Amino acid sequence: MAERTGLRQAARSGWRALAIGAMALLVSACQTIVPRTDGPATTTPVDTGVATPGLPVDTERHRVALLVPQTGPDAPVGTSIANATTLALLDSRSDRIRITIYDTGAGAAAAAQQAIEEGNKLILGPLLADDVRAVQPIARAANVPLISFSNDSSVAGNGTYLLGFEPGQAVNRVVAHARAQGMNRFGALVPRSIYGERALASLRTAVTAAGGTLVASESYDRSATGISGAARRLSSAGAMDAVLIADSGQTAIRAVPLLRTGGTTGARILGTELWNTESALAASTPMRGAWFASVSDGLFSQMATRYRERYGNAPYRLASMGYDAVLLTVRMTRDWRPGTAFPQNRLFAADGFGGIDGIFRFDQRGIAQRALEVSEVRAGGFTVVDPAPTQW
Template identity: 65%
Template sequence: MAETAAERQAYASPRRQLLRGLGVMAMAGFLAACQMVPKASGPATPPPPQNGGDNVGPGLPTDTDRHRVALLVPESGTNADVGTAIANATTMALLDSRTEKVRITTYDTALGAAAAARQAIADGNRLILGPLLSEDVAAVAPIARAAKVPVLSFSNDSSVAGNGVFIMGFVPGQSVERVVAYARSKGQQRFGALVPKTVYGERSTAAFRAAVTAAGGTLVAIESYDRSATALTGAARRLANAGAIDAVLIADSGGNAIRAVPVVKSSGDKQILGTELWNTDAALGGSAAMRGSWFASVSDGLYGQLAAKYRTRYGKTPYRLASLGYDSVLLTVRIARDWKPGTSFPVSRLLAADGFGGIDGIFRFNNRGIAVRALEVSEVGAGGFRVIDPAPTKW
């Protein structure tokens, strides 16, 4: 079951709990989990109430048969739509899994992530799902660590992982490694890259260098640019004149790739490569220069089904990151089968060699606490994307 932080004040007398209904989601590029995410539009429709049979006294209910799990996401402020969409997805996962062992309480990190963590721990939660932003993870981590409560964050910032913090976000380096390895397997030898001067760009650059070396390719040039049309065009022109290059990685949004590719190809045709930022950009196929480009991302097959159910329930399209909320609950429910209520969360179970499955395919955590994901490679076509190298289904 799910409840909000505000609802805790209403537990002075027995009542049935109302599951939270929140907003929605559509990923525009969650760069290093620290930038603002654009809002979706349209009203949210709350889910119907679900009956609960708890004995309730002052404060929070006392659960002897269920696990208390905290969900820390922004429910107000700039990123409220993203946070509420993740919360909606956790509600859907609770309903779909039909679990009776897990109770999730939502805490608003926009009011202060550290304060939300302290309240969650004081309320008896033994696992924290979230936060969303890397700076919030940094604030929550020492508080949770002192209480021996693990954190399963939705951030994609690998620098905040470890020492009790696990991140589920889509780490850009994995997408870069996957698409470079695929390109090398198809005969591409000489590589170049266009990367923005952002945290995302820096991490993509490091991953690109390592991936080219690991694949046995040759790194010809990497050009970086400030986020302006003039700087992007200048970097693309420099790369076009850098010498013979077989494949070019553009570690940026689909819109910037569309602007850069004609310039990159002005000195000769090249295989264009992209990252997970492209997997929700329907405009890519509208550019003739982009057709035939490859990018790596998590599989969208099951996500399409989740998005359809979400639209039916809440009246609008979810942000792409909603799947992280859904999958975090599936993971929790799986571990809850052998987790005794009232005891500490069995954190070693997160390191299971066979990993976990979910909306975004299979994944497992490495010893740094980073979710390693099975990714597919897709090709951009006039009618959309076509999977040309499916994601593995087992480790």
């Protein structure tokens, strides 16, 4: 599954203090973000409103369900996302939203059914595409939209919106930057996986649209012999200006020395959003000068500091989506009356939304289009060489 690689990416960086002034930018004009109390922001289901046939009604707060794994192999990621939603509620000082966590580890469909029976009008999550598919028919029947953390574009649409980091966007961004620097001939190393297939499809489209040429691509299974064989085949395929490695930084570190022969000897190495948490890249001399596109880590690092102060450990990188989902919900409460259907049409606002990961907006498929930056791998760290846009 495409999103499994991202689940293993933990946060690695943090700043020394939470800059409240910078955090206030996240919700645009909706609220000033200031820490309030340290009380928990998530609850177990409790009826606080007036009972009507089958469904509790809260006349003062919006009932929002958070569907993430709390048990099973993905529980650490789910818990990190859940904790980040708590931080977002504290920082936004919102008292109009009531978030209840439902564990998808024991079954996503059952979690969704319970969430709807208990009156939730919006579902944040689930995390995995298979869980989204299990939840969709239940949510659609109740006219309850999903703002999912999946990056699998095949599940988007018809009331399902994706906040996940869709790999094609990072490929498009880094290719556009490379073309702007005069690079015309591209190659690619991609794993035999859904992620690799989609990254390669995006590369073909991006290179063609930018007026470049895709010289060759090679796929591999994730073994030492598979990677080395693919790298050697690519290096003999002709001269190239740039080579995309659509995989983890560790894979790139293994592959790049093998690309320094033949037609790929002087090629610029390109990567995707998977690289932005891999500090080992900066320690690898052959990786110096490589470019990759991703969301900015600046505000995430500040959130990570506050997260560690509260929970005693570092958040997973995907935790930012939980934080941003709450900020998005807070903004939507301006004209959303408690107990009524979520105003899905307002998700397509042309000016989009702001969050920990920068500005984003939903396209007509319901996929978050993100403003990405391009960074270069240098000795000791990453340096931004093409900043992310700050407005659409």
